[in-house]
Amino acid sequence: MTETSPSARALASRPTQSIWPGLLLAAMIAGLAFVLRFVPGLGMLSPLILAILLGMTLRNTLGTPEAAQAGIAISMRLVLRAGIILMGLQLTLGQVAQVGWLGVAVIALSLVLTFGFTIWLGRVLRVDAKLTQLIAAGTSICGASAVIATNTVTRGRDEDVAYAVACVTIFGSLAMILLPLTESWFALGPRGFGLWAGASIHEVAQVVAAAFQRGDEAGQFGTIAKLTRVMMLAPMILCLGVFAARRRGGQSGGGKAPIPWFVFGFIAMVGVASTGWVPEAVLDPATGVTQFLLAMALAAMGLETDLRKLAAAGLRPALLGAGAWVFIMGISLGLIVLTGAAG
Template identity: 40%
Template sequence: MGPVSQQSTEPSAEPSTSASPTLLPSPPPAKRRISALPLWRLPTPGQARAAVPGLLLTALGVGVALLVNRMVPGVSALIVALVLGAVLTNVGLVPESLRPGLRAAVKTPMRAGIVLLGLSLALPDVLALGAPVLLVVLGGVAVTFLGTLLLGRLLGIARERRLLIATGVSICGASAVAAMNDSAEGDEDDVMTAVAIVTLFGTLAVLALPTLRTTLGLDSATFGIWTGASVHEVGQVVATAGAVGAAALAPAVIVKLTRVVLLAPLIVAVNLWQRRDRPIPAPREGHPPTPERARPPIVPLFVIGFLIAVGVGSAGVLPESVLGPVSVLQTVLLSAGLFAMGTGVRLGALATSSARSIALGALASLLILLVTYTGLMLAT
């Protein structure tokens, strides 16, 4: 891919050589990066004490999200957590004293939740779909991801944001957006926008697709495959296919989880692209490269953990008595990360900058529906 879009707000690292600095315009503000301590660096006692209030708020936010999900099962706890975090910070209920704990709650719980997601995947079920269906799923993900990046560039959307939107639409919604954010280096507004888009258009799919089934002449099984190959969130897939019946629901879930498997190679591919596009700069004497300019690892540790979890889940060695609590823990961890992300969002800036992003989300959602439908018609 080409260089970062001119829309990027990254401040230049080059010092000014102008003799009249007072005549220069003020530099744009730096993006609010989502950051946390590396997993291998233990906090000091002072850092641990400072993090406690923010972690307690995160736990409270997750509890509220789970309660809402229990009362209204069709509403994802992940989305509730993200929105709740954004609302609290924008009404002034998140003081700076809570920020250390919120920063600590962002990456580690999210990565752990994504690793646990792998336990729900069974490769034998995926392979049982057959080569034609697998090609439709793979083609839908590839065409949607690359097509969304291209459309976003034509619309003038910064690379970080269009990468998150492309991942959320082509793979698995909010979880994929959060997982890709390490490579995309998006800020909180980018994450919030991408999650809002997959929520909006995934919800529209829940309402629209069942009414189109008869018009398009799809039997229940084919409709389920189409739903799993095109709808964004796992919960949205269940709601859409469940409206038709069990004959649609079973293949829909298997196909959707097949798309989730593709998250790992997609992140590896993006990291390879980022390493090529962002060479390590020569550090000044005694000063290593900053994290923002260092190249990302080819395979992040949490991706390796995800693949190991897929292997364990495929082996079928874990009983349902274990998988049930693990599923709940996965939801808790992902909700914690998304709640903390939400507290960094400024809705005023988001509302004024998202019109083109919404247009991109609409085009990307339409693209994956058309590509997968066409593929299924050719394959059957």
């Protein structure tokens, strides 16, 4: 049986409850997350990560207001899907062309191998299957955004989402620090280093922070490589949706596939952005709106996360996140060197 979060149950049991208190609370937390990015030492964390941390802090200190439950449920579903659809405007097929077919092959193969390795390692470590998939998606694709998008089809607990986000935050931050320190060992060159950063580091903000330490060329190429990796979120979510439906159908003797329609919206937005018809005056604000909507969704998940349940998961998921991180760093570097994509 699929687990349902407290906010979803509250929304179902009280269809007339106003959604505005919860939406306003999630929006306020998201806004505070953007402000906190200007605090020294917090700039390395994306608003998405700060939003879930703030939501968790409120949930586990003062508690989540009962009147906010309906709006929280909307934030975790409709607001999240709207953010993912708009994220497509940040990507174009022209950016993929700049990476080159070898670069795209390195990114895609690193993603698939890392996802498969993480699933295997999760079974070895006996980590819950849904939590394993969230860690696998966050590590192999694009950090917190991939975690919350993947959860729309895996339907894990809010605590699973929080744990997976914590893993990509910790290990992505370590990668952001360590990659520039170790790059000289491999003599990759600016484009090679940018590709390595874009293919292996978890969050877009972390990639930008790491890649630009090697210069503008590395920074720009790393950002494009990372956005190319983000584009692979859509086919991954579709595949996971089919897999999840088959598994549920096999267990219950039936069941329809949970078609993630928002993914098609994401693909459509990529197509629109690729035409070049959308003016910069629209694209720039759209990027900010996208980040704000995703931050609202993560704030809502934080408001539903009980730290006691999070602690009950133990250290095995953390070991899984560490193993997945080491693997993607190593496999992407190996593929870059072997294929000559660094040239």
